[in-house]
Amino acid sequence: xxxxxxxxxxxxxxxxxxxxxxxxxxxLDGEVVMRADPHIGLLHRATEKLAEHKTFLQSVPYxxxxxxxxxxxxxxxxxxxxxxxxxxxxxxxxxxxxxxxxEITRILNHLLWIGAxxxxxxAMTMFLYAFREREDLMDxxxxxxxxxxxxxxxxxxGVYRDLPDSMPQYQAARMPRHSESDIKLMNxxxxxxxxxxxxxxxxxxxxxxxxxxxxxxxxxxxxQRTVDIxxxxxxxxxxxxxxxxxxxxxxxxxxxxxxxxxxxxxxMEFDIxxxxxxDCYDRYLVRMEEMRQSNRIMKQCVDWLRKNPGPVITDxxxxxxxxxxxxxxxxxxLIHHFKLFSEGMHVPEGExxxxxxxxxxxxxxxxxxxxxxxxxxxxxxAPGFAHMSAMDEMARGHMIADVVALMGTxxxxxxxxxx
Amino acid sequence: xxxxxxxxxxxxPVVWTLVKIVAIVAPLLLGVAYVTYAExxxxxxxxxxxxxxxxxxxxxxxxxxxxxxxMMKEIIIPSGAxxxxxxxxxxxxxxxxxxxxxxxxxxxxxVLANIDASLLFIMAITSMGVYGVVLAGWASxxxxxxxxxxxxxxxxxxxxxxxxxxxxxxxxAAQSLNLxxxxxxxxGASFFSWYWLPxxxxxxxxxxxxxxxxxxxxxxxxxxxxxxxxxxxxxSGMAFAVFFLxxxxxMILVATLSSLLFLGGWLPLFDFAPFxxxxxFFWLIAKICFVLFxxxxxxxxxxxxxxxxxxxxxxxxxxxxxxxxxLFIGGMMQTPLGYLFH
Numbered sequence: 001x002x003x004x005x006x007x008x009x010x011x012x013x014x015x016x017x018x019x020x021x022x023x024x025x026x027x028l029d030g031e032v033v034m035r036a037d038p039h040i041g042l043l044h045r046a047t048e049k050l051a052e053h054k055t056f057l058q059s060v061p062y063x064x065x066x067x068x069x070x071x072x073x074x075x076x077x078x079x080x081x082x083x084x085x086x087x088x089x090x091x092x093x094x095x096x097x098x099x100x101x102x103e104i105t106r107i108l109n110h111l112l113w114i115g116a117x118x119x120x121x122x123a124m125t126m127f128l129y130a131f132r133e134r135e136d137l138m139d140x141x142x143x144x145x146x147x148x149x150x151x152x153x154x155x156x157x158g159v160y161r162d163l164p165d166s167m168p169q170y171q172a173a174r175m176p177r178h179s180e181s182d183i184k185l186m187n188x189x190x191x192x193x194x195x196x197x198x199x200x201x202x203x204x205x206x207x208x209x210x211x212x213x214x215x216x217x218x219x220x221x222x223x224q225r226t227v228d229i230x231x232x233x234x235x236x237x238x239x240x241x242x243x244x245x246x247x248x249x250x251x252x253x254x255x256x257x258x259x260x261x262x263x264x265x266x267x268m269e270f271d272i273x274x275x276x277x278x279d280c281y282d283r284y285l286v287r288m289e290e291m292r293q294s295n296r297i298m299k300q301c302v303d304w305l306r307k308n309p310g311p312v313i314t315d316x317x318x319x320x321x322x323x324x325x326x327x328x329x330x331x332x333x334l335i336h337h338f339k340l341f342s343e344g345m346h347v348p349e350g351e352x353x354x355x356x357x358x359x360x361x362x363x364x365x366x367x368x369x370x371x372x373x374x375x376x377x378x379x380x381x382a383p384g385f386a387h388m389s390a391m392d393e394m395a396r397g398h399m400i401a402d403v404v405a406l407m408g409t410x411x412x413x414x415x416x417x418x419x
Numbered sequence: 420x421x422x423x424x425x426x427x428x429x430x431x432p433v434v435w436t437l438v439k440i441v442a443i444v445a446p447l448l449l450g451v452a453y454v455t456y457a458e459x460x461x462x463x464x465x466x467x468x469x470x471x472x473x474x475x476x477x478x479x480x481x482x483x484x485x486x487x488x489x490m491m492k493e494i495i496i497p498s499g500a501x502x503x504x505x506x507x508x509x510x511x512x513x514x515x516x517x518x519x520x521x522x523x524x525x526x527x528x529x530v531l532a533n534i535d536a537s538l539l540f541i542m543a544i545t546s547m548g549v550y551g552v553v554l555a556g557w558a559s560x561x562x563x564x565x566x567x568x569x570x571x572x573x574x575x576x577x578x579x580x581x582x583x584x585x586x587x588x589x590x591x592a593a594q595s596l597n598l599x600x601x602x603x604x605x606x607g608a609s610f611f612s613w614y615w616l617p618x619x620x621x622x623x624x625x626x627x628x629x630x631x632x633x634x635x636x637x638x639x640x641x642x643x644x645x646x647x648x649x650x651x652x653x654x655s656g657m658a659f660a661v662f663f664l665x666x667x668x669x670m671i672l673v674a675t676l677s678s679l680l681f682l683g684g685w686l687p688l689f690d691f692a693p694f695x696x697x698x699x700f701f702w703l704i705a706k707i708c709f710v711l712f713x714x715x716x717x718x719x720x721x722x723x724x725x726x727x728x729x730x731x732x733x734x735x736x737x738x739x740x741x742x743x744x745x746l747f748i749g750g751m752m753q754t755p756l757g758y759l760f761h
Contacts, residue, residue: 017645122723128466
């Protein structure tokens with residue numbers, strides 16, 4: 001009798017559900033996964049090494065490209081690590097702006113996650129609904145930084161510039177033909193400042209989340225596909241180094257925004273949702289609730305930012321450039337500007353680890369400086385990397401279709417895993 | 420016509436049948452093309468976008484452009500594939516989807532072959548379609564299509580049973596296997612006399628298992644683009660297009676069958692003046708479009724079932740439901756209330 005061997009399937013890197021370039025070697029018994037072996041590195045771009053050859057400021061845009069769906073959060077951890085080494089105080093308004101954009105980013109990330117997760121499980125309409133809302137938030141990114149994705153908006157010492165007083169407006173394109181009234185309707189919430197636009201969004205957004213929940217939360221098929229899939233106990237989740245919604249789904253209320261508040265999170269009112277079973281469905285519920293909580297935080301930031309104008313970047317010219325007016329008339333400022341953009345800032349000798357509650361989990365930057373204008377070593381702690389390592393444990397005994405659901409629930413983005 | 424009859428002599432019946440076949444298949448294929456267009460438009464609007472709108476007015480020429488594109492493309496045959504079976508599979512998929520139309524009545528008179536056991540004929544023919552899928556997965560000699568074929572074989576075989584039982588209810592009620600007779604038996608004052616009401620559980624089971632039968636969402640595990648890419652992952656060009664056409668031809672076929680068996684075929688909504696003015700043929704078309712719309716709506720709304728969950732649904736829910744309802748109908752027919760089920 002011939003020997004019966006398991007079926008080995010090469011899942012990815014060119015697979016519609018591989019979320020980029022995940023390659024997984026699946027050992028199957030029928031359709032049941034006996035072993036899942038993720039192979040990473042197909043998107044490795046040596047971000048950590050590149051940072052060792054660039055000035056501190058030049059590495060900011062590289063951070064956007066790590067987890068390319070939560071751009072500003074990556075920047076945030078990086079600039080916070082530099083500020084920690086410099087012992088720099090960030091203006092309070094900049095802190096509020098950062099918190100607001102961190103939460104915008106969290107919603108951006110979770111919207112992409114729910115879209116991709118639902119699409120993997122077969123509900124394709126969610127994807128387009130999520131992208132409709134992402135569009136508004138990306139417009140905020142664009143209004144504030146000029147770029148829809150890779151913003152490079154946070155700077156050591158603050159943010160690049162203050163929030164704009166106006167939002168970009170839609171204009172009629174030749175095709176598809178929109179009538180004047182269509183354009184007027186699309187621009188109706190864009191006449192005020194950017195804060196008005198965000199406030200309008202925070203009012204609309206909860207109903208959108210309700211719509212998503214109508215489609216999924218009580219849907220029998222959705223529940224059959226996610227309940228009891230990829231269960232991970234709190235103990236195992238801690239042992240595997242899971243963070244963020246992956247950990248909270250298992251019932252541990254660990255959130256860096258609450259446990260070790262950074263910036264102005266200690267002044268914000270928000271709740272930390274936790275799950276009970278640690279399955280895909282609980283993680284889904286946790287993330288849905290997080291979107292509502294982020295919305296709450298955004299609203300509080302908008303209210304504060306309206307009332308409190310002020311500087312948004314430090315006046316320490318060794319770190320942040322002086323304003324252009326002063327630069328044109330004053331030798332000292334001109335020299336500072338020139339030195340900052342040629343040689344760059346010098347960060348005192350030492351090491352620092354700075355972690356933020358990234359949409360995916362704990363995103364940390366470990367920075368070692370030898371006093372030069374470049375980091376001696378930059379280590380990125382990517383949450384997705386730890387999540388990926390739990391894949392085998394979570395996938396065993398499930399079917400191929402569940403592996404796809406698992407990848408969705410882990411919210412995998414290869415930019416940060418491969419770095 | 421008599422001129423042609425005398426010209427062709429003994430060949431006339433053959434030629435005349437061929438003409439009728441073309442008269443059915445040509446509009447059908449056009450219908451298939453425009454179901455793909457309708458799908459993209461309908462789902463597009465459901466997903467807050469507008470769907471194809473570039474090729475021709477309102478994008479109406481899009482299916483033609485798609486067809487031309489697929490025809491121009493190379494049919495790649497994987498080097499490890501069994502060439503003959505690989506090319507036979509799409510044909511085996513397509514042929515049953517077209518053959519079944521031979522016995523479909525469009526009006527009481529307009530039917531290519533009004534045979535007595537037309538329902539049985541359709542059951543027999545549609546079961547053949549799965550061979551195309553299984554063969555496609557096997558002949559590709561590739562892992563993903565192979566999984567797709569396995570899934571499809573298991574799924575179609577089990578849903579065939581539930582579907583068959585649902586149809587048994589219809590033929591019990593109509594006392595006939597002839598589709599024309601079945602529709603005629605549903606004649607009544609309004610749409611309440613159609614079989615969807617007395618056979619409601621069977622109607623539901625039939626609708627759901629027909630979605631499974633044609634491998635459409637939420638039962639599209641054989642294709643399952645985000646899981647195993649599909650049994651036709653190795654196909655390209657026209658060979659792929661034939662699978663595609665077969666899927667949509669099957670969609671129209673099961674929509675037509677549900678209209679005929681449960682929704683009164685060509686019978687008008689109400690059997691009085693303004694409704695009876697519309698010819699029966701258009702009533703049938705309207706009902707087919709309604710059922711097709713439901714299929715598209717399902718696809719836009721539901722996530723995909725997992726393969727084992729589909730099997731559980733088929734064997735543990737649908738087959739018991741149909742069996743119980745069949746017994747119930749059978750019992751009721753022996754009582755004075757039996758007229759309700761005729």
